[in-house]
Amino acid sequence: MIVVENLVKTFGGFRAVDGASLSIEEGTITGLIGPNGAGKTTLFNVIAGVLSPTEGRVTMQGEDITGLPPHTLFDKGLLRTFQIAHEFSSMTVRENLMMVPGGQSGEALWNAWFGRKRIADEERALLAKADEVLEFLTIDHLKDEKAGNLSGGQKKLLELGRTMMVDAKIVFLDEVGAGVNRTLLNTIGDAILRLNKERGYTFVVIEHDMDFIGRLCDPVICMAEGKVLAEGTLEEIKANEQVIEAYLGTGLKNKDQVATA
Amino acid sequence: MSEPFLIGDTMTGGYGKGPDILHDCTIAVNPGEIAVIVGPNGAGKSTAMKAVFGMLEVRTGSVRLDGEDITSLSPQDRVIKGMGFVPQVRNIFTSLTVEENLEMGAFIRKDDFKDTMAQVYDLFPILKEKRLQAAGELSGGQRQQVAVGRALMTQPKVLMLDEPTAGVSPIVMDELFDRIIEVARTGIPILMVEQNARQALEIADKGYVLVQGRNAHTGTGKELLADEEVRRSFLGG
Amino acid sequence: DGHSEIKMGVILGFTGPIESLTPPMADGAELAMKEVTDSGLLLGGSSVTSVRADSTCIDAGAATAAAERLVSADGVKGIMGADCSGVTGAILSNVALANGMVMISPSATSPALSSPDDNGLFFRTAPSDARQGVVMTEVLMEEGIMEVAVTYTNNDYGKGLADSFQAAFEAAGGTVTISAAHEDGKADYSAEVGALAAAGGERLVVAGYVDQGGAGIVRSALDTGAFDTFHFPDGMIGASLSEQFGDEIEGSTGQVPGTDSPGVAAFAELVGDAFDATSPFTPESYDAAALIMLAMQAAGSAEPADYVSKIEMVANAPGEQIFPGELAKALQILADGGDIDYVGASAVELVNGGESAGNYRQIVIEGGEISTVKFR
Amino acid sequence: MTESLRTPLLFALVAVLIIGTGIFQDWNVALLLLNYGLISAIMALGVNLQWGFAGLFNVGVMGFVALGGLAAVLISMPPVTEAWAEGGARTIGGLLIGAGAIVATIFAQRKFQGRLKLWGTIAVALIGFFLFRAVFDGGVAAVEAVNPAGTGYLGGLNFGGENYKEWGFMALVAWPVGGLIAAGAAWVIGKVALGLRSDYLAIATLGIAEIIIAIMKHEDWLARGVKNVNGLPRPVPYELELQESATFVERANALGFDAVYASNLFTKLLYTGYFAVVLLILLWLAQKALNSPWGRMMRAIRDNEVAAEAMGKDVTARHLQIFVLGSAICGVAGAMMTTLDGQLTPGTYQPLRFTFLIWVMVIVGGSGNNFGAILGGFLIWWLWVQVEPMGLALMNFITAGMPEGSALKEHLLDSAAHMRLFTMGVILLLVLRFSPRGLIPER
Amino acid sequence: MTDFLNALVALTNFVIVPGMAYGAQLALGALGVTLIYGILRFSNFAHGDTMAFGAMATIFITWTFQAWGISFGPLPTAILALPFAIMITALVLLGTDRVVYRFYRRQKSDPVILVIVSMGVMFIMNGIVRFMIGVGDIRFSDGERFIISARDFKAATGLKEGLAIKTTQGITIVTAIIVVAILFWFLNKTRTGKSMRAFSDNEDLALLSGINPERVVMVTWIIVGALATVAGTLYGLDKSFKPFVYLQLLLPIFAAAIVGGLGNPLGAIVGGFIIAFAEVTITYPLKKVLGYLLPESLEPDGLVQLLSTDYKFAVSFVILLIVLLVKPTGIFKGQSV
Ligand SMILES: Nc1ncnc2c1ncn2[C@@H]1O[C@H](COP(=O)(O)OP(=O)(O)OP(=O)(O)O)[C@@H](O)[C@H]1O
Ligand SMILES: Nc1ncnc2c1ncn2[C@@H]1O[C@H](COP(=O)(O)OP(=O)(O)OP(=O)(O)O)[C@@H](O)[C@H]1O
């Protein structure tokens, strides 16, 4: 579905993504892991058109999408969430969701002035959809709250909720789990699986929670220092020496002392 | 039971003129202890931390540090009293370099803080590498490390961390927890909010489960981990 | 009744780009009012009070509103003003014409304002630029100067004057090396002076204001050694010229409206230390106010509709010549049914339906002081 | 005070201020204030569209207002036939060559490759420039030589001939044209500058506005430059005509009015009617837009451009759209204002008056709220004009007790004019102190 | 050879020296603007009038000194008066902050509100200055006027072209260099300086680090007061003091601050020079210079001027636009709120 060839992104002299090549198969939930600063978010940003690559090429279903602006990619069905929540802080939670779908006829000024009827119908449908998503995310009681007033985790949920407002082909999730309650995260995991199974969404998931990755993802790609370090099932990855050293580690050293103290 | 070192006692309060978020919420920690707050998103965990730190008005209840009532002190004054805090969001100076961020952590210290800085760099080697880079250009996990490093620079008498491990890789998380334990062992009480709740409760002496601004469950880390309902509802089974 | 109070509007740019020029102008006009009031002779003992209003010089809307207020709310019987030609035009067409109000501007010199459709309500005591350009050419040619650089303040006064001068000077065989605008009230004139210096010329003609960019240009030209002698038209000639530059501009020339009459001296004496009598357009302001009041006396009425026809009559011959400080005498003559020829501080002579005829005093800077060479 | 009561009360306050002006000063003053207030409200609406809806920091309002004013001349003045004959064709030809040169340069820049790209492009640009100057300068000189004191420009498109002043409707035509010209300029400017963030966009627009004014001041062939164009036709009858019309005098007298007074009121009222219609139409359009999905999208873009872009909104295109719309509104207002003034005076366009004062209106009124912007427009304009007598009165009051002729008293009275801005400042601070988000804040 | 020297001197006298001096003046003003922007996060429109106020204070004190017979040798007496004027201006600014700005800071108002509030302050200061000292031109420079005057230079070198450097130009340039060096050191190397940057970056977190916001604000205003007074006084010494001009200075000052990158002191300096040189060079006719350099036969007839001075403002803004299009946040990466 998405093929990344030899991608390089430099900041000043620093190579944040350093010749990464990978491909994402249609219909999979691909996990993307790697140490902090490995270049995962940067890779997302390049694919999603926020950053332009220094070198390399990205294709989506055979079509070259390198350097296309994010809104064009959105129209092609490529959605993403932000690691650091980018909510519309002065709008209500519900409006945050309702603004998402593209091609709303009310977004054309002419209709805004003279097409009240059509807009009203569309709005009703949108509203219902938004409320459904909010309920799913357990934040429906906050629908009229300003998004800026949400808690850290709630903002993350809203990020996710936006991708659920439209029919996407491929969704990039950048640490949706960080700061989200584990019980809720399980539910989110269920939803991702369902969207994947029932609607055929492709997902790429950055996450540091191995349980979550384990439950959802196959295959898993591990990046380090801007390059792809390893690829395979989670089991294979977990067994990879380099991955353990750079990323997974071997658990707490001080655990016993404290627990008994 | 004697008075805990730091206690937010039956706090009730909310943001500005808005509704109460906290309802008779109590949180306490003693020297050498790690207290962990867990709970669903929006339960009021961050709010409770901010209330303890004086960043929002506590309408009823009080906050006491070492027996002294500090309910009406400003956050700065609490810093001077030895409290250190890492907020959940906006917790670094994005336009300052990493090193300057750490220096700002040591702002109130009059002594030489080179050693502490070296310790922080030891703990988070990547920060040493990026020490002259603007913190805003770091990756999410790196920022988190800067934020914790900044708080450690204060050499606080009590350390409060709001989700310090959000977004950090497993290896760094382990080290972070290790370090937190070490800090606690030197006798500094640590109060933290965690969503990586199981790992956190494993090292916690005390755990609080907050739900809708109220204390829902309280116990030692072990007890809470063992509690079937807590596990199911808040720790993801 | 004999002891009524007549209000006269004084509308000038008290704030804004020419704010430093306007206070003495208003003082000049009010001096004339005080003189008339003190005489107790106007229309059998009426007093004249001034109502000041701010034309802002730049904001036609605010100026129109201020003038509207003068006319309809304060009930003034005549307007001394305005100053900048933009707002003057707006006030004239929107307020004065519509209400049949008389306006005498002390400083608007733009030829464009002498349009035929002012309904005979608009006058000015400053001469139109066209004539000054010719006079200026004569002065320079007599000095043997054939090549000059010109800088003008970028408004209709400066531009009009520069244009008419350039036309006259070139027709007389002279060369204008460059004609560069400068904006008033700006921070720095190095670029303009650089350009003027590079173009060169025997003398620099500064068609600006002495309290504004004109002074800045002269200062910068002197400091860099670009020019040592200048030629100054009316806007540049005032006490502050010699105060600021003294003998640094020794040998510079210029001309101001004025005749061989003792009016200027009389005005200076009359003013004393009260304000700067030689500041640009200050004598003209005194004259503008005086003309309105004298016309009222001649008409025996303070209504604009009645006295408007008398303005040219009192301003021009025949009749006894009237100088500053002699308003009481003039009022008496008029009351007795006599005729006057108001000369005033700026040698007023109204032609072409309300324009000043334009007699000029040629000056030179000698020993750091402005001294008169002759009259033209 | 509840939100829903606040808006009508504040508008009532403005009404009271204007009516009070009518009662205590004069109805002519009140109506004049109202008319300029309407224009100010329209400008504020335009700025609010850009800032309040989309967060575009446009500080070039002055430029668009001035372009509107230019349209008033270009449409409603008669052509200067002699100038056209002397140099019209050459001037226009020059302009076309100039435009062609720009197109050719862009074309060269796109098409040339390799080393040719830089030098070829520069060469094309230079050749174009000299060609343009060679043709254009001569045309301009010829045009400006035609009676420079009276015309010296090409004039406009009013073909009423001798009686062009009777073609007052041309002034009405000029208003939308003013909007179009401003919109065209805004489109070009937006293409170039809209990529800039907040304050950088601000200074860029400020600079562009200065450039527009510089052109209007120096290109005499266009609209006489600083020599001004006076006597523009107007869409309402002249007071003098009314005063001479027997029927009007009769009717006025029947109503108990003096004819002069009545004629003044009548013309002003007609203007009020025109302006109010324009304002109401624009307000209706703006309100509909704000409360539609379009408005929601705009607010989202204002809030967080990166996220909006990721959610499929074409931020650049939307910015351009709203920049053009807002500027067009300012252009319409500018044309209306020039018609009301009866003259185009490029020298009056100063940023303080035509940019920052409008911003004060928007912010004090309440940005993001159309009613707020309109209220701000009326209120601030009223203050701008009325603080002058207020300052004067204040000084008179202060000095009332002082002995006649004392130096301090003189000094205070002489400074009265400066109390105008001082008072304005004090009031501004007081208003913003008590409603820091504007009088009618965004929802 | 002499021709070449003449050309060089002409260019120096009319382009380089005035450009440097004007650039330094703009830079000093822009430093104040940029500092407020960088730390208190709003564009301060009152800065022009603050400069006027500072210069006014200097003038009053200078007059007092002159009345007492105190002078400063070849340098202007005003330099002696500066420290006192700085104190007064800083006090006034602190008062303004207390009465006006603090409220909005506590409210965490939108920066644009603060911009409009600063316009209110501008109007008030504007009134106060005009009320206290009037609207006219005031010259208050004394001491030696020139370091080298054009006449002396010609006499000394025997060249046809003169070169003039005014004392005030010299002082301005030297001061600008010193001030920016100190400021740079202060902001980047001292604890207080860093805490100021931290405060501007993230106020809440600054609080959590024990930084006293009131102190940061106070220090900022004191520095701004000093900068404004120095800039205003030097400008007034070089040209003359007239309140209205300070309002007009605001535009090029902002242009300078922005082109260099808002919030960046070094940018303010570079921006100041760019704007100044843009105005002076692009409109400078090369006629004379070429006249010296080229053989007689090739001497140009026209002015050889790229653009007439009418468009000097336009030119500087075009340059500004080009710079911004190439580097959207100014030459030295600035901030944006
Ligand atoms: N704008 C920037 N300027 C300079 N360096 C940058 C910039 N953005 C990112 N980097 C650097 O690029 C590297 C990769 O960052 P990235 O955000 O892609 O990491 P990541 O893999 O997402 O890490 P994490 O798991 O912590 O989110 C980091 O070392 C970071 O410091
Ligand atoms: N600044 C604010 N103003 C108003 N309400 C707020 C604000 N911040 C948070 N809230 C509300 O207070 C409630 C508790 O928020 P808080 O941030 O304490 O949650 P939390 O337990 O930390 O959640 P998370 O795990 O998602 O961080 C939430 O419902 C949130 O909407």
Ligand SMILES: [Mg+2]
């Ligand atoms: Mg990341």
Ligand SMILES: [Mg+2]
């Ligand atoms: Mg939280």
